[in-house]
Amino acid sequence: MDHFLYRDGVLHAEDVPLAEIAEAVGTPFYCYSTATLTRHFRLFDEALEGMDHLVCYAMKAASNQAILRTLAGLGAGMDVVSGGEYMRALAAGVPGERIVFSGVGKTRDEMRLALEGGIRQFNVESEPEMRALSEVAVSLGVVAPITVRVNPDVDAKTHAKIATGKSENKFGIPISRARAVYAEAAALPGIEVIGIDVHIGSQLTELEPFRQAYQKVADLTEELRAEGHDIRRLDLGGGLGIPYTRSNEAPPLPTDYGALIRETLGHLGCEIEIEPGRLVAGNAGILVSEVIYVKEGEGRDFLILDAAMNDLIRPAMYDAHHDIIPVVEPAPGVEQTPYDVVGPVCESGDTFARGRMLPPLAEGELVAFRSAGAYGAVMSSEYNTRPLIPEVLVNGREFAVIRARPTFDEMINRDTIPEWL
Numbered sequence: 001m002d003h004f005l006y007r008d009g010v011l012h013a014e015d016v017p018l019a020e021i022a023e024a025v026g027t028p029f030y031c032y033s034t035a036t037l038t039r040h041f042r043l044f045d046e047a048l049e050g051m052d053h054l055v056c057y058a059m060k061a062a063s064n065q066a067i068l069r070t071l072a073g074l075g076a077g078m079d080v081v082s083g084g085e086y087m088r089a090l091a092a093g094v095p096g097e098r099i100v101f102s103g104v105g106k107t108r109d110e111m112r113l114a115l116e117g118g119i120r121q122f123n124v125e126s127e128p129e130m131r132a133l134s135e136v137a138v139s140l141g142v143v144a145p146i147t148v149r150v151n152p153d154v155d156a157k158t159h160a161k162i163a164t165g166k167s168e169n170k171f172g173i174p175i176s177r178a179r180a181v182y183a184e185a186a187a188l189p190g191i192e193v194i195g196i197d198v199h200i201g202s203q204l205t206e207l208e209p210f211r212q213a214y215q216k217v218a219d220l221t222e223e224l225r226a227e228g229h230d231i232r233r234l235d236l237g238g239g240l241g242i243p244y245t246r247s248n249e250a251p252p253l254p255t256d257y258g259a260l261i262r263e264t265l266g267h268l269g270c271e272i273e274i275e276p277g278r279l280v281a282g283n284a285g286i287l288v289s290e291v292i293y294v295k296e297g298e299g300r301d302f303l304i305l306d307a308a309m310n311d312l313i314r315p316a317m318y319d320a321h322h323d324i325i326p327v328v329e330p331a332p333g334v335e336q337t338p339y340d341v342v343g344p345v346c347e348s349g350d351t352f353a354r355g356r357m358l359p360p361l362a363e364g365e366l367v368a369f370r371s372a373g374a375y376g377a378v379m380s381s382e383y384n385t386r387p388l389i390p391e392v393l394v395n396g397r398e399f400a401v402i403r404a405r406p407t408f409d410e411m412i413n414r415d416t417i418p419e420w421l
């Protein structure tokens with residue numbers, strides 16, 4: 001469920017007509033709904049009610065300060081994967097003890113930053129990383145709390161580029177080696193083992209892979225406890241998928257996911273962390289774009305938009321589907337025609353959709369890409385020297401620009417000319 005609905009024939013974000021925002025900020029732009037963000041965060045929080053838990057929003061999905069602050073105000077922790085994300089979380093007012101640090105290649109500088117600023121735990125992904133972390137912690141006179149991310153070798157049944165839980169993926173340590181790694185961890189002076197971490201992939205549309213992974217984590221918890229490790233926290237990663245089409249997709253709900261966690265891991269008495277990103281932000285954001293031209297091709301019409309692959313790369317990168325809808329509601333029964341929906345960037349990969357059935361559209365009309373709140377703005381670039389597009393947050397009848405479009409001068413002046421030129 002989201003808060004982007006037609007009202008009086010015009011698409012609104014909560015109580016604001018999108019045309020009003022387009023008028024104020026120009027197109028293209030990202031627009032987020034506070035009500036949807038809040039609703040989705042709360043669904044997870046409530047799904048784990050009764051268990052000691054913390055929902056650590058995976059801020060890689062959408063990391064604008066205003067979004068982080070909205071979620072932090074609801075009690076969210078954060079899952080960060082870089083020094084930059086760590087600083088963003090702190091800047092949004094999230095205390096270190098609510099930040100978990102994930103990622104396969106944390107540098108010593110990043111470790112230092114987090115140990116000095118405060119951190120809930122590092123999710124360690126390899127022995128060399130664990131040794132480096134121990135050294136850094138010892139050099140600072142502190143002890144680093146860790147979980148070890150285990151790779152359970154289960155098939156997440158998702159797109160190959162976003163599956164992480166198979167043995168061929170670079171993530172975590174093979175679960176078969178876990179006991180040896182925990183034994184080494186226990187002996188390292190700068191490390192305190194507190195739990196286990198697992199994350200098997202993103203956009204999972206079934207619960208079964210989670211069940212398999214979590215059962216393996218339950219078994220491992222008991223084995224490690226038997227060997228004397230104080231396993232008291234389980235970080236279960238993110239990955240619950242969202243419906244990208246309005247039609248027949250029905251991925252499991254956070255309540256079902258919560259019930260699965262309770263069933264597979266509830267008896268262990270551990271504190272539970274989850275790291276959802278997409279389900280919190282995905283359907284809480286849309287991308288609004290204007291039709292520049294409609295070009296007649298051979299056997300097809302091209303809808304040329306002012307948004308491009310640099311603004312929303314998911315279709316080009318993962319063949320991802322995003323519903324595209326006109327901002328002005330089509331009259332009932334209007335005949336749809338197929339369009340190839342493309343952007344102005346100079347490569348054929350800059351195609352959002354082929355043969356997409358849409359009502360007739362003309363120059364100057366607005367369209368919205370649904371489900372663009374997660375991995376949209378954060379993955380955008382200035383390719384073709386196209387400015388990063390504004391982000392707007394709506395709250396009831398109010399809206400605010402939460403990231404402004406840079407001017408051409410701002411973009412150009414980020415470059416510096418060597419003195420010999």
Ligand code: LLP
Pocket residue numbers: 058061079102103162199201202203237238239240275276277278279314318374375
């Ligand atoms: N935790 C870890 C360790 C992760 O690597 C990820 C996502 C998450 C949590 C959040 O997963 P989510 O709940 O959002 O599925 N750019 C891709 C998705 C990449 C996901 C990377 N890791 C896309 O646009 O589909």
